[in-house]
Amino acid sequence: MWLSDTQKIGVGLTAFGVFFMLMGVMMFFDGGLLAIGNILFLAGLTLVQGTQRTMYFFAKKQKIRGTICFFGGILLVFFKWPKIGVLLELFGFINLFGDFFPVILGFLRRLPVIGNILSAPGISQFLPAPRDS
Template structure:
């Protein structure tokens, strides 16, 4: 998908990236858990937007498809952002950057983490 975006939203590469993302997710967590993950009632808006974005990429509207897909991705996987930020802060170089005074407040607000004080 990154190559598809870097090559000015090449529809073929974006489609292959979407297929590989769904296949990889299915292989990592299993078929039943993948279906359950996308079929949760409280995340239905994200699921509809995500798969609509994939469909738009398949019918050769890659820019609009990626935007809709990104909105759905944020709705579906938004709960994982604090975990990802916590992991990134433990990495050597990226952790120092994310812990900088100005950046730390912005990242905390975006990820939804509470400040200790």
């Protein structure tokens, strides 16, 4: 499956959004960096999936709690409450994207260096056992 040019730009925006959010947390919850990261993340996600699919994803009835927490956290960051906003965003993010974590973990286990790290005795006991596919 090849990505269109719009989706490639979306992946870049999403990556920059995550980078800015991490930098905002590392800079002691700098509101400006967190706000830029949130905007870039949402713009990138929309470009990767498309507007209609993104709206459908956030509007699912079973994910409404995560959606409210995620966007409420973004609003708190915009209104200069970055620490509480990031915590609320994190809770919403886990509720929204928690179903993807096993898929991501399975992908990471197949990578050369990271797979070896995840298989180390101290780390592997905290992760779910890999499924045979």
